[in-house]
Amino acid sequence: MAKGAEKTGGIARTDATGRVEMIPELLAWSSSLPHDRTFVREDILGSAAHVTMLRKVGLLEAGDAQKLRASLLAMYDAAAAGTLVLEDGEEDVHMAIEGLLTRDLGDIGKRLHTARSRNDQVALDLRLHVRDQAARTLADVATLATELADRASREKDVVLPAYTHRQRAQPVSAAFLICAWSMQLLRAADVVAQAVTRANESPLGSGACSGTSLPIDRSVVAHLLSFSAVTANALDTIGDRDFVLDWTWAGARVLLALSRLSTDVIDFTTSEFGYLRIGDAVAAGSSMMPQKKNPDIFELVRAKASRGVGNVMSMLTLVRGLPTGYNRDFQDDRQAVLDTGPLVRGATGAVRAAIAHLTFDRERCLASVSDGSTQATDIAEALVRKGMPFREAYKATGQLVHLARERNVDLASIGLEAAKSINSAFDEAVLAVIDPRIAVAAKKSAGGTAPERVEEQIAWVRAAATELGYKASSVPTLDDLRRAVEAEPI
Numbered sequence: 001m002a003k004g005a006e007k008t009g010g011i012a013r014t015d016a017t018g019r020v021e022m023i024p025e026l027l028a029w030s031s032s033l034p035h036d037r038t039f040v041r042e043d044i045l046g047s048a049a050h051v052t053m054l055r056k057v058g059l060l061e062a063g064d065a066q067k068l069r070a071s072l073l074a075m076y077d078a079a080a081a082g083t084l085v086l087e088d089g090e091e092d093v094h095m096a097i098e099g100l101l102t103r104d105l106g107d108i109g110k111r112l113h114t115a116r117s118r119n120d121q122v123a124l125d126l127r128l129h130v131r132d133q134a135a136r137t138l139a140d141v142a143t144l145a146t147e148l149a150d151r152a153s154r155e156k157d158v159v160l161p162a163y164t165h166r167q168r169a170q171p172v173s174a175a176f177l178i179c180a181w182s183m184q185l186l187r188a189a190d191v192v193a194q195a196v197t198r199a200n201e202s203p204l205g206s207g208a209c210s211g212t213s214l215p216i217d218r219s220v221v222a223h224l225l226s227f228s229a230v231t232a233n234a235l236d237t238i239g240d241r242d243f244v245l246d247w248t249w250a251g252a253r254v255l256l257a258l259s260r261l262s263t264d265v266i267d268f269t270t271s272e273f274g275y276l277r278i279g280d281a282v283a284a285g286s287s288m289m290p291q292k293k294n295p296d297i298f299e300l301v302r303a304k305a306s307r308g309v310g311n312v313m314s315m316l317t318l319v320r321g322l323p324t325g326y327n328r329d330f331q332d333d334r335q336a337v338l339d340t341g342p343l344v345r346g347a348t349g350a351v352r353a354a355i356a357h358l359t360f361d362r363e364r365c366l367a368s369v370s371d372g373s374t375q376a377t378d379i380a381e382a383l384v385r386k387g388m389p390f391r392e393a394y395k396a397t398g399q400l401v402h403l404a405r406e407r408n409v410d411l412a413s414i415g416l417e418a419a420k421s422i423n424s425a426f427d428e429a430v431l432a433v434i435d436p437r438i439a440v441a442a443k444k445s446a447g448g449t450a451p452e453r454v455e456e457q458i459a460w461v462r463a464a465a466t467e468l469g470y471k472a473s474s475v476p477t478l479d480d481l482r483r484a485v486e487a488e489p490i
């Protein structure tokens with residue numbers, strides 16, 4: 001096609017690029033538009049902020065700037081309402097929006113791309129997207145953690161075994177177990193908060209790779225879009241997808257926490273464990289076996305976690321080995337980055353909804369620690385309190401466990417006489433700790449199972465969740481940004 005191609009697909013072509021358009025099949029195959037549609041609002045906001053900046057530094061006339069911004073904001077509203085039509089046949093969302101603008105405003109539209117490249121534009125869109133999704137994830141995790149804290153408060157009296165090597169180890173309260181789940185989740189949320197911080201610098205104004213000779217002010221866009229700073233080096237900026245990597249990693253961390261919790265739930269709802277009962281509203285059935293009540297939701301959470309890990313891997317392998325600067329390879333970040341938000345937030349919501357329909361079987365839980373074997377360490381520690389060296393106490397208790405096994409009785413019913421036959425240090429007070437509730441209450445060390453320690457843990461979870469909620473709400477929504485851009489006088 002000769003110069004000045006009218007079709008919007010020709011925007012990024014000059015005589016130097018070539019006189020023919022790309023073969024339609026290849027254009028379609030290489031276009032990122034199908035994925036980019038997800039962040040069309042981010043793209044439009046970036047352009048509206050850019051126009052505002054161009055006006056402020058005098059690179060646009062007031063009238064042109066106002067028309068451009070109004071047209072862009074109308075497109076934003078149409079995109080928000082789901083009525084904006086971006087036709088196929090464009091290389092990406094940036095060309096599609098510029099094409100629409102030029103169709104709407106004619107020559108004025110041709111001024112939009114001043115001092116900008118698609119390389120810094122796509123980086124901007126992705127940063128806005130990641131920041132938004134990560135902030136929403138923080139809010140979701142905060143809600144889940146608060147609900148877990150509430151639940152822990154209601155389950156303080158349930159005693160069940162904690163496991164090491166998936167063997168019954170020591171008695172704990174269900175509240176303590178729920179706090180353990182929460183801690184892992186909150187650590188993951190910390191990484192999500194970090195992903196917000198890492199995404200929170202404005203790349204716009206980096207141009208293709210080295211900045212621009214035009215007198216732009218990058219801080220205007222950064223300020224309008226609530227970024228905390230502008231990025232420091234243009235070449236690094238347009239070849240940087242570390243913030244996407246951080247986001248996929250953060251998302252995977254949340255999914256890992258949910259996945260491990262899910263494995264506990266899946267195990268504990270089996271008839272072998274039987275500690276949890278699953279409510280009808282969240283259980284799935286079998287199409288053939290009439291008796292089955294399956295924890296499908298939790299199995300699916302585990303599967304989503306695998307996909308989250310896959311997203312981290314695809315980002316690592318995408319970026320590894322690329323030369324400094326922009327490479328079109330980056331465009332293939334789209335699946336991983338766009339998948340992460342819905343994946344993590346979907347799983348968080350599913351766990352929230354499903355966990356409310358799980359009930360602890362108190363009797364079954366208690367029965368599983370009532371034979372006394374999980375309290376063997378407590379017995380040894382009671383002997384230590386009487387002055388015996390730990391290794392001796394450990395050996396003596398081991399002999400007692402052995403004797404109980406030989407006599408085919410529970411440790412809980414071995415009796416003082418038998419105990420004394422092993423070591424005269426055994427007495428009523430020592431054997432009293434076989435009661436699982438006493439054993440749980442006795443572990444007053446920081447982070448232990450004693451009720452007062454668990455209260456501290458619940459309070460900690462609650463406070464951390466509140467803090468996360470604040471962090472989440474400090475990130476403006478896209479609609480907030482739209483209002484800020486529109487309110488800026490030009």
Ligand code: ARG
Nearest residue numbers: 032091092118119122330331
């Ligand atoms: N569609 C591209 C992407 O997603 C936009 C940047 C294109 N830049 C270029 N120089 N071709 O990465």
